[in-house]
Amino acid sequence: MxxxxxxxxxxxxxTMRRIVKNLLIEIGFKNIAEADDGKTALPIxxxxxxxxxxxxxxxxxxxxIDLLKAxxxxxxxxxxxxxxxxxxAKREQIMEAAQAGVNGYVVKPFTxxxxxxxxxxxxxxxxx
Amino acid sequence: xxxxxxxxxxxGSSTATESxxxxxxxxxxxxxxxxxxxxxxxxxxxxxxxxDLFQDVGKLTRELHQTISEFGGDSPLNSLTNxxxxxxxxxLKYVVGLTEQSANQTLGAIEESVPLLNSxxxxxxxxxxxxxxxxxxxxxxxxFESIAAEIDxxxxxxxxxxxxxxxxxxxxxxxxxxxxxxxxxxxxxxxxLQDVEQxxxxxxxxxxxxxxxxxxxxxxxxxxxxxxxxxxxDNADVMQNxxxxxxxxxxxxx
Numbered sequence: 383m384x385x386x387x388x389x390x391x392x393x394x395x396x397t398m399r400r401i402v403k404n405l406l407i408e409i410g411f412k413n414i415a416e417a418d419d420g421k422t423a424l425p426i427x428x429x430x431x432x433x434x435x436x437x438x439x440x441x442x443x444x445x446x447i448d449l450l451k452a453x454x455x456x457x458x459x460x461x462x463x464x465x466x467x468x469x470x471a472k473r474e475q476i477m478e479a480a481q482a483g484v485n486g487y488v489v490k491p492f493t494x495x496x497x498x499x500x501x502x503x504x505x506x507x508x509x510x
Numbered sequence: 511x512x513x514x515x516x517x518x519x520x521x522g523s524s525t526a527t528e529s530x531x532x533x534x535x536x537x538x539x540x541x542x543x544x545x546x547x548x549x550x551x552x553x554x555x556x557x558x559x560x561x562d563l564f565q566d567v568g569k570l571t572r573e574l575h576q577t578i579s580e581f582g583g584d585s586p587l588n589s590l591t592n593x594x595x596x597x598x599x600x601x602l603k604y605v606v607g608l609t610e611q612s613a614n615q616t617l618g619a620i621e622e623s624v625p626l627l628n629s630x631x632x633x634x635x636x637x638x639x640x641x642x643x644x645x646x647x648x649x650x651x652x653x654f655e656s657i658a659a660e661i662d663x664x665x666x667x668x669x670x671x672x673x674x675x676x677x678x679x680x681x682x683x684x685x686x687x688x689x690x691x692x693x694x695x696x697x698x699x700x701x702x703l704q705d706v707e708q709x710x711x712x713x714x715x716x717x718x719x720x721x722x723x724x725x726x727x728x729x730x731x732x733x734x735x736x737x738x739x740x741x742x743x744d745n746a747d748v749m750q751n752x753x754x755x756x757x758x759x760x761x762x763x764x
Contacts, residue, residue, distance in 0.1 A: 396614075397610060397613040397614060397617060400613075400614075400617045400621075401617065404617070404620065404621065404624075439735045440734060440735030440736070440737055441734070441735075442734075445734045445735060446735075447735075468735070469735075469737060469738035469739070470735045470736060470737075471738075471739045471748050471749040471750075471754075471755065472736060472739070472747050472748055472749075473747050473748070473749065473758060474747070475735070475736075476749065476755055476758055476759065477758070477762065480759060480762045480764065486764075487755055487759060488752065488755075489749060489751065489752055489755050490738065492752065496752055
């Protein structure tokens with residue numbers, strides 16, 4: 383896993399973005415961009431250069447699940463690894479995210495270890 | 511305010527035997543060809559029905575009127591909706607603000623502390639290398655005096671930076687004070703909600719037969735999300751923790 387990869391963190395709560403960003407820095411990542419919902423995230427992704435997307439589900443404007451579907455529908459972005467970090471924990475939602483092609487799913491509240499493990503797993507699978 | 515003991519029901523006062531007698535008489539008169547007699551029996555039956563209906567509607571209207579005027583005056587629900595719900599909204603907004611402020615203070619203190627800790631650690635590693643060099647390969651070393659000076663400046667740095675980190679820790683400590691305030695506010699809002707629930711239940715009990723269960727149970731699918739679930743709310747549809755999520759995902763081939 384390349385620690386210099388560009389990561390986009392999408393969450394409508396700035397405090398949660400800061401927490402995720404700090405944990406990613408702690409893991410060793412250096413290049414982290416932020417967006418506050420799917421609508422602002424999508425243009426950043428479409429510009430290219432993002433290697434890993436970490437997104438919340440429940441956001442105004444464009445929800446994380448719709449962002450995931452938009453990513454998978456775009457041939458340029460379809461292979462982008464996506465980790466959902468969200469408080470949404472209904473069975474049907476997790477199944478919907480899995481069907482939409484999510485690479486990992488972390489429920490809030492989460493620990494630093496959980497986040498690290500799930501990121502490791504995402505890239506184990508992507509790289510294998 | 512509770513009227514559950516005298517619920518209005520739309521049942522007629524005429525008994526089944528009375529109806530049967532009237533019906534037999536009606537058939538009898540019709541068979542005899544007494545159209546006028548039969549008509550009078552029919553209108554008699556209708557009148558009884560109308561009387562029953564009017565009585566029931568009247569009773570229902572009285573009940574409703576009583577309920578509405580009770581709620582309209584100095585009823586708990588009135589003051590709840592007028593003042594306390596508005597207050598609660600302000601209170602909860604304050605809670606959101608306080609928790610956000612506290613999170614930002616804590617995150618700020620951490621973001622300031624981490625580079626200090628990293629720098630202390632890096633300096634210590636460098637000093638250790640210098641010292642090991644002096645011990646293992648004294649000829650190649652910068653010399654003990656130079657190392658001693660480095661150690662001295664490192665101590666000065668440790669003293670200053672640990673004080674700074676301590677200050678940041680105090681900021682984190684004080685920032686947790688939000689829990690006391692938000693806890694009390696949320697408890698107050700919770701008590702208020704309980705009052706509203708009871709008042710609404712009272713209305714439900716009065717009007718229970720006019721409410722369509724399906725309407726009450728209707729819940730729309732929500733694509734933007736449902737928000738956080740609360741643990742131990744006993745909903746089989748909601749994953750209680752990361753382990754539950756992982757288990758579900760593993761059944762889906764993850």
